[in-house]
Amino acid sequence: MKALVLAGGSGTRLRPITHTSAKQLVPVANKPVLFYGLEAIAAAGIRELGIVVGDTQAEIEAAVGDGAKFGLQVTYLRQEAPLGLAHAVLIAREYLGDDDFVMYLGDNFIVGGINDIVSGFLAKKPDAQIMLTRVGDPRQFGVAELHPDGGVKSLEEKPRAPKSDLALVGVYLFTAAVHEAVAELKPSWRGELEITDAIQWLIDRGYHVESTTITGYWKDTGNVADMLEVNRLVLESLTPAVHGESVDSELIGRVKLEPGAHVVRSRVVGPAVIGPGARIVDSYVGPFTSIGAGCVIADSEIEYSIVLPRASIEGVGRIESSLIGHDVEVTPAPNTPRAHRLVLGDHSKVQISS
Secondary structure, three states: OEEEEEEOOOOHHHOOHHHOOOHHHOEEOOEEHHHHHHHHHHHOOOOEEEEEEOOOHHHHHHHHOOOHHHOOEEEEEEOOOOOOHHHHHHHOHHHHOOOOEEEEEOOEEEOOOOHHHHHHHHHHOOOEEEEEEEOOOHHHOEEEEEOOOOOEEEEEEOOOOOOOOEEEEEEEEEOOHHHHHHHOOOOOOOOOOOHHHHHHHHHHOOOOEEEEEOOOOEEEOOOHHHHHHHHHHHHHOOOOEEOOEEEOOEEEOOEEEOOOOEEEOOEEEOOEEEOOOOEEEOOEEOOOEEEOOOOEEEEEEEEOOEEOOOOEEEEEEEEEOOEEOOOOEEOOOOOOOOOOOOOOOOOOOOOOOO
């Protein structure tokens, strides 16, 4: 069995972070979201992996390499434009051959991995298997309608009037039958080849499509709120460790200081992780916060936030529920005249308390 990971796309909902960084590499607890998926694939016993990449190919390749560090053999498959999930399957046809495969969206996060779903698929061998979860607003997702016996009746991508609250999770399992379906597709109203249309094609022609409704945690980490929520979840299971240095400071609860980190005259309340080479001076770092490598937090307070590598936050009071990008500098404005001075990229969102 092979795996196909989708790591293209422009990440519009995470702008401006994704103007300069692949959305799949935004870190959760100081580890890229993509890596959690690769680890889950390897843990399920899969070794051959194709990664579909787009404009951020160089960055993805630099981070993942040949896959050896994950126990995987990686092949990169170029998708010239984000033309849909089924289009990714189409361009991967030669790589996949006639093998069964799991398709995993690289910006999705699933607690508990995919071992059970993969072993169940290999045992039963349906032509396709989808994972579902109940959501509050199914209009944002692919939605499944089930028969009373649990069989899959229909699928629809981002419907205006959903027939259920069962959304497709970003993990799909297929036999080679899906290639025939994909080859027959026409672009949807969104201009994309939809994987939901491919699965519907299989259903309409009598192929065996199964579904599994999961009760565990799943998130599409496509926006800042979801990134912070996944960061919170991962940090809740953090194993405390002090590999850095703490001087005249309090480390309370589950705190991880990575090698080279320095905490001086500060208070860190876990769960929180302080990355390698980071410096926390005369500051407070609150729960559910990830501070990246080489960051500086001085004379400030921060909580429930993700700070990417080499950012500095100095003398700015309290920050919370924030995603701070690479190499960002946050400093106080002059006291007089009273004004806010901002340099903001496209699609930025700022809340100011005057």
